[in-house]
Amino acid sequence: GESVGLHLPTLSVQEGDNSIINCAYSNSASDYFIWYKQESGKGPQFIIDIRSNMDKRQGQRVTVLLNKTVKHLSLQIAATQPGDSAVYFCAEGYYQLIWGAGTKLIIKP
Amino acid sequence: NAGVTQTPKFQVLKTGQSMTLQCAQDMNHNSMYWYRQDPGMGLRLIYYSASEGTTDKGEVPNGYNVSRLNKREFSLRLESAAPSQTSVYFCASSAALGGNQPQHFGDGTRLSIL
Numbered sequence: 001g002e003s004v005g006l007h008l009p010t011l012s013v014q015e016g017d018n019s020i021i022n023c024a025y026s027n028s029a030s031d032y033f034i035w036y037k038q039e040s041g042k043g044p045q046f047i048i049d050i051r052s053n054m055d056k057r058q059g060q061r062v063t064v065l066l067n068k069t070v071k072h073l074s075l076q077i078a079a080t081q082p083g084d085s086a087v088y089f090c091a092e093g094y095y096q097l098i099w100g101a102g103t104k105l106i107i108k109p
Numbered sequence: 110n111a112g113v114t115q116t117p118k119f120q121v122l123k124t125g126q127s128m129t130l131q132c133a134q135d136m137n138h139n140s141m142y143w144y145r146q147d148p149g150m151g152l153r154l155i156y157y158s159a160s161e162g163t164t165d166k167g168e169v170p171n172g173y174n175v176s177r178l179n180k181r182e183f184s185l186r187l188e189s190a191a192p193s194q195t196s197v198y199f200c201a202s203s204a205a206l207g208g209n210q211p212q213h214f215g216d217g218t219r220l221s222i223l
Contacts, residue, residue: 042216042217043199043214044199044214045214046213091151091152094207096154096157096168097212099152099153100151101149101150101151102150102151
């Protein structure tokens with residue numbers, strides 16, 4: 001079946017460094033991709049999204065890259081801060097989102 | 110701004126009991142959703158409502174029912190709770206269904222079935 005998955009369950013990054021979180025998807029017909037951040041005890045919070053007709057989109061300190069050739073999605077966080085510690089989910093779909101399992105980002109002081 | 114409000118935040122039930130989880134949004138969104146999140150996993154869609162008056166099944170609807178009471182409120186009911194329904198339940202809303210309409214989430218209801 002269709003699925004969205006993540007390569008790394010946990011990522012440790014030094015404060016101030018850039019973070020890259022990866023995601024693989026299997027449905028080549030996917031049209032819409034989205035990244036969420038989930039802090040402990042909270043609901044997911046929208047970070048950034050991208051349509052399949054784009055390969056890059058930038059937000060505030062975040063960039064999402066889409067490589068349709070290899071069905072790969074990544075989230076880049078610049079100058080990682082302690083407040084970036086969370087679990088990050090990629091999701092794919094148009095009417096119904098299919099979620100990956102999540103990557104836990106740990107910030108080392 | 111409240112956004113999406115879920116009640117209760119925590120609940121413990123015995124197997125076979127029934128319960129309704131409440132959700133309300135104040136963003137004038139048309140679409141609303143119910144998800145469950147099990148430990149170490151992403152969210153799975155239970156039911157959604159594209160607009161007031163409509164509801165549709167998601168990926169894991171069995172054992173649940175929903176009611177779109179009005180534009181603001183979307184409730185999830187467990188008629189006969191089972192231990193497999195122990196999970197964290199999230200309600201979300203979006204301006205419309207599909208496309209680049211990000212979903213906004215509540216903080217969840219943590220439900221344990223004994």
